[in-house]
Amino acid sequence: MDSVIELNDVVAVLGQFPALAGANLQVSRGEIVLLQGPNGAGKTSILRVCAGLLPIERGSGRVLGIDLVAQRDEVRSRVGLLGHSNGLYLDLTVDQNVRFWASMVNATEEEIVRAMSLMRIDGRLSSVKTARLSAGQRRRCALASLIVRRAEIWLLDEPHAGLDAQGRDELDIVLRNAVFAGATIVLASHEMERASALATRVVTVDGGGVQ
Amino acid sequence: MDSVIELNDVVAVLGQFPALAGANLQVSRGEIVLLQGPNGAGKTSILRVCAGLLPIERGSGRVLGIDLVAQRDEVRSRVGLLGHSNGLYLDLTVDQNVRFWASMVNATEEEIVRAMSLMRIDGRLSSVKTARLSAGQRRRCALASLIVRRAEIWLLDEPHAGLDAQGRDELDIVLRNAVFAGATIVLASHEMERASALATRVVTVDGGGVQ
Amino acid sequence: MSSVKSRRTIAVAVARKDLSIEWNSRILTNQVAPFAAIVMVMFAFALDNEGILQRVAPGLMWLATLFSMLIVVQRSFTVESADGALDALRVAGVDTGAIFVGKSLALMVQLFVLEILLLATAVVLYGVEMTAVGLLEAFVTMVVATAGLGCVGTLYGGLAAGAKGRETLLPLLLLPVVAPVLIGATRATEAAFGSGGTAVSEGWPWIGLLAVFAVIFAVAGTVAFGPLVDE
Amino acid sequence: MSSVKSRRTIAVAVARKDLSIEWNSRILTNQVAPFAAIVMVMFAFALDNEGILQRVAPGLMWLATLFSMLIVVQRSFTVESADGALDALRVAGVDTGAIFVGKSLALMVQLFVLEILLLATAVVLYGVEMTAVGLLEAFVTMVVATAGLGCVGTLYGGLAAGAKGRETLLPLLLLPVVAPVLIGATRATEAAFGSGGTAVSEGWPWIGLLAVFAVIFAVAGTVAFGPLVDE
Amino acid sequence: MTPNSGTGTSATRRLGVLVIVLVISLALFGLQFSAEDVVQGSTVRIMYVHVPSIWTAYIAFFLTAVCSGVYLSRRQRSLAWDRVAGASAEIGVLFVAVSLVTGSLWGRLTWGTYWVWDARLTSTAFLFITYVGYLAVRRLDGTHRQRARRSSVMALLAVLEIPLVHFSVNLWRSLHQDASVADPNAKVKLDGLMLFSLFLGLVTFTLLFVWLVLHRQRTMLLEDSFADRGLDVAIAERRNEAGVQ
Ligand code: HEM
Ligand SMILES: Nc1ncnc2c1ncn2[C@@H]1O[C@H](COP(=O)(O)OP(=O)(O)OP(=O)(O)O)[C@@H](O)[C@H]1O
Ligand SMILES: Nc1ncnc2c1ncn2[C@@H]1O[C@H](COP(=O)(O)OP(=O)(O)OP(=O)(O)O)[C@@H](O)[C@H]1O
Ligand SMILES: [Mg+2]
Numbered sequence A, B: 001m002d003s004v005i006e007l008n009d010v011v012a013v014l015g016q017f018p019a020l021a022g023a024n025l026q027v028s029r030g031e032i033v034l035l036q037g038p039n040g041a042g043k044t045s046i047l048r049v050c051a052g053l054l055p056i057e058r059g060s061g062r063v064l065g066i067d068l069v070a071q072r073d074e075v076r077s078r079v080g081l082l083g084h085s086n087g088l089y090l091d092l093t094v095d096q097n098v099r100f101w102a103s104m105v106n107a108t109e110e111e112i113v114r115a116m117s118l119m120r121i122d123g124r125l126s127s128v129k130t131a132r133l134s135a136g137q138r139r140r141c142a143l144a145s146l147i148v149r150r151a152e153i154w155l156l157d158e159p160h161a162g163l164d165a166q167g168r169d170e171l172d173i174v175l176r177n178a179v180f181a182g183a184t185i186v187l188a189s190h191e192m193e194r195a196s197a198l199a200t201r202v203v204t205v206d207g208g209g210v211q
Numbered sequence C, D: 001m002s003s004v005k006s007r008r009t010i011a012v013a014v015a016r017k018d019l020s021i022e023w024n025s026r027i028l029t030n031q032v033a034p035f036a037a038i039v040m041v042m043f044a045f046a047l048d049n050e051g052i053l054q055r056v057a058p059g060l061m062w063l064a065t066l067f068s069m070l071i072v073v074q075r076s077f078t079v080e081s082a083d084g085a086l087d088a089l090r091v092a093g094v095d096t097g098a099i100f101v102g103k104s105l106a107l108m109v110q111l112f113v114l115e116i117l118l119l120a121t122a123v124v125l126y127g128v129e130m131t132a133v134g135l136l137e138a139f140v141t142m143v144v145a146t147a148g149l150g151c152v153g154t155l156y157g158g159l160a161a162g163a164k165g166r167e168t169l170l171p172l173l174l175l176p177v178v179a180p181v182l183i184g185a186t187r188a189t190e191a192a193f194g195s196g197g198t199a200v201s202e203g204w205p206w207i208g209l210l211a212v213f214a215v216i217f218a219v220a221g222t223v224a225f226g227p228l229v230d231e
Numbered sequence E: 001m002t003p004n005s006g007t008g009t010s011a012t013r014r015l016g017v018l019v020i021v022l023v024i025s026l027a028l029f030g031l032q033f034s035a036e037d038v039v040q041g042s043t044v045r046i047m048y049v050h051v052p053s054i055w056t057a058y059i060a061f062f063l064t065a066v067c068s069g070v071y072l073s074r075r076q077r078s079l080a081w082d083r084v085a086g087a088s089a090e091i092g093v094l095f096v097a098v099s100l101v102t103g104s105l106w107g108r109l110t111w112g113t114y115w116v117w118d119a120r121l122t123s124t125a126f127l128f129i130t131y132v133g134y135l136a137v138r139r140l141d142g143t144h145r146q147r148a149r150r151s152s153v154m155a156l157l158a159v160l161e162i163p164l165v166h167f168s169v170n171l172w173r174s175l176h177q178d179a180s181v182a183d184p185n186a187k188v189k190l191d192g193l194m195l196f197s198l199f200l201g202l203v204t205f206t207l208l209f210v211w212l213v214l215h216r217q218r219t220m221l222l223e224d225s226f227a228d229r230g231l232d233v234a235i236a237e238r239r240n241e242a243g244v245q
């Protein structure tokens, strides 16, 4: 099956507010789709819907052929999400964090080590509580935890935010390799130059819909 | 007096760790200095030292001629800091937040209105709890609260993060105007293109020191 | 910033801010008050078979107040540190004494509301009866005790607000310090309730004690708050 | 993910994670335990004039446990939602039943440690004497009661974890449910302490009741946790 | 929603009339025809409200649980079940409240106090709180389906408390009447007319309950569709945000 994500006129509400007011999106395997648009447009919401976190109020959606309305939970085990927040346990060390998420998908030791060295959080940092890390180091830790998941679909919300110049380049390489290995990527970003260079397709989100 | 910030061999510790290991920095009035460097280099720490938040362990520093070791609290009322976190009260509405910070420096109603419309958080958003805002909208709210402070020195930690394309341009204008009105700006950023275009001088931070 | 007028405006602004946070989030009414009520119900349930409820009602009421106070204080400083607002407040360079006064006021208002509720609960659940004078005395007790609790709570809360490890100190620091308030307020309220045949007049000396406590910590707080919250 | 083995590994991983968070932050040992201890001291303060302490000791011990439990449960889900880890956990698509088991286990361990401390405190403060059999019974009571509390705490804590408004529910939801535990455990412990001349043998039926409670909520939790934490 | 159409149908109107008739006759039997109690005198008449109301509450909560179970078990879940569950719980809470009030009044007369921390009284109070909590859970923000899913789980747990209330008197020594009517192998202490009035009360309250639930769940249906209507407007506004900035 070709299109791994398809949203049809999806409406999703936060509180009373329709963060998505009829959004349509088709993504086929191997694409790197960039969602761009003004603040509050609905990018994060789209990613959360695709991850099966935000329920669909109206309309329909399928991810990897699984219905987002009926079987949201099935979807989750097959996608990986990096949100605005890092999803770390701040009282655990870098090492403990990555290993915990790894154990959720029983990743091999060797994968863990590779992910951590890729994100350069091995060595001194590995034994520091994530609460004490600098902003960028925390982002790296989150990315490492994501890498070990080997997800089929990567949903990334401003993945470059906080990373230093070198980190950004490294991340791009990681993402390209992931796609090369069969993954599909949807990312939201405001850094047009870099992100559009990475993306195979750019989609504009605004007013809770896709233009 | 010409140089508004000067740090001499400043050592500052977080927990046991020397986040700054002998940093030197001179900034003269009207400059826009960009701190750039790898994650964990010490950019945030430098800004926090200049804001009088992080105490100086060794070495000496003066801001606006005030000694950072002896009279840290004097410094504070004259600088404005935007950190990685926004410093908002998440249970208050956008409007309540901005007005609170405004009342700390008794800013005029007219200034408040201007700041909020500059950051485009007036209208619908002004009555939404900041907890419910999107990442970028929250950043805008923080910037509005900063603008009303009319500080002499602006210390900005990745001010562009999360802002949409238009917001970034608007912010640059705001900063240039502030400098035009006599302020001095030190900002840390990883977005070299945009930040270095804005800055009058670029400084590289690494290993807790300034190269 | 140092002129008296502006200090007052800042204190007011801070107090209003804390209260509107409470107003928006309703933590006190929806979470703390039920918790306190539950504490008292549980007491009643665990102790009633002894039939001593009326006699210990005042003690229980003030215990419940203290536990709830822990939550309120922690909350009052969590909102500051949640998104780094405390830093912003420090950098705002406003007089820390004013901040202390503002936060204490807000805390007092919340505690007072809470105590009114608890008093009502005690009357209903524990079948307390009071004379007019007793009611007045209970009221004065609550006002004075609250003043003290507000100050000491803010003072130590500020200390606990800073770096991570510190917050673990709050209950440890706070409860011993407020023990005198517990005793004083309990005795005064016993007099007000006439529990165990105590006369209303016996209450006033205790209220005096509470007043002294309040004054001490009001002064101490205004002076010491700045250095404490500061890293 | 659904094979039994992997479910077990996940439950273990989650439990270990929660426990090492506790180990790193020491909230339980530095904050909750002292709190609970102080609670019991305060009880001693507030009630001692009656000399009824020994008789109500069991009730007080379990009250203190319940209050502490509220804090521990809230904490156990704050760490999840602080940096959005709960979302990450949901997206990890692991069996929610396993998560429930894991978090419950961690909670039980913490509660049990706490109860040991409280029991010791009770023995010291309230001068409780126990026979060997009594001690055994007290021990069994604690194990069974803790199992129940762990499950129900995790279940409702999960419900309270999500969006803002919810957390305010926790005390409201938890109180009526744990009331039976409070009663059962208190009575059983009374028997163990021999408070008010109750015979040790009287305790066992209550322990049975506690066991039933534990089983019900263990099953309910494993099934219902998913739907509840889910947005 | 046209103004003249309400939540009633001819059926519910007939039911309503029947309920009114029954209430009147219950008043007559309870206050007039039935004899005084040997010990309690006239105060026993409170029983004809106190007991039926709590039993009706039991019925209501069982209904809530059943509907919730059905909602969860069905393949394609219909919110109708959830609405009935919610309505029934609301009315149930109402009836528990009635029985709490009448009970404590009765207690004032017979035990000389409104409230004692007796097993049944307390467990009843807890039952009340539990379902107040259930209603609070229903009011949490979220979509209708989220509401349905959460609350039905809650309902299935909460219903377990009813046996606790019922048997509380046997579990713990208690001031309160033990199951004298409900329990089969008890020699019924009540004379025929009293018993009749009691069951008349039960029938009356049950029908009253049915009548109320029918209306309530219809108003809920209207509320939900009204909320959806509001959403349509919000969606239109949201779409217009596009491009304005
Ligand atoms: C606030 C006070 C009271 C509460 C909360 C209360 C609660 C209840 C409850 C829950 C039941 C249903 C028992 C069952 O069948 O499961 C009940 C039944 C009954 N109550 Fe009360 N009650 C109260 C006061 C009283 C008083 C003061 C009396 C009379 C002295 C009384 C007499 C009865 C009788 C005769 C029944 C029916 C017996 C039976 O269970 O079959 N109640 N009450
Ligand atoms: N409870 C609420 N009340 C009103 N508006 C809300 C509420 N919750 C969310 N919103 C709005 O819904 C939108 C959420 O959009 P979303 O977070 O997807 O934006 P985004 O495209 O990710 O923006 P950003 O680029 O800033 O991350 C925001 O406009 C926010 O203001
Ligand atoms: N308690 C601690 N133990 C060990 N290392 C610590 C501790 N606290 C802070 N650090 C280290 O101190 C440094 C803090 O640097 P700082 O936050 O200034 O970096 P930065 O230049 O702002 O980085 P970024 O670009 O990611 O924001 C980080 O390397 C962090 O790992
Ligand atoms: Mg976003």
Ligand SMILES: [Mg+2]
Pocket (backbone or CB within 6 Å): A134, A135, A136, B043, B044, B045, B084, B157
């Ligand atoms: Mg930084």
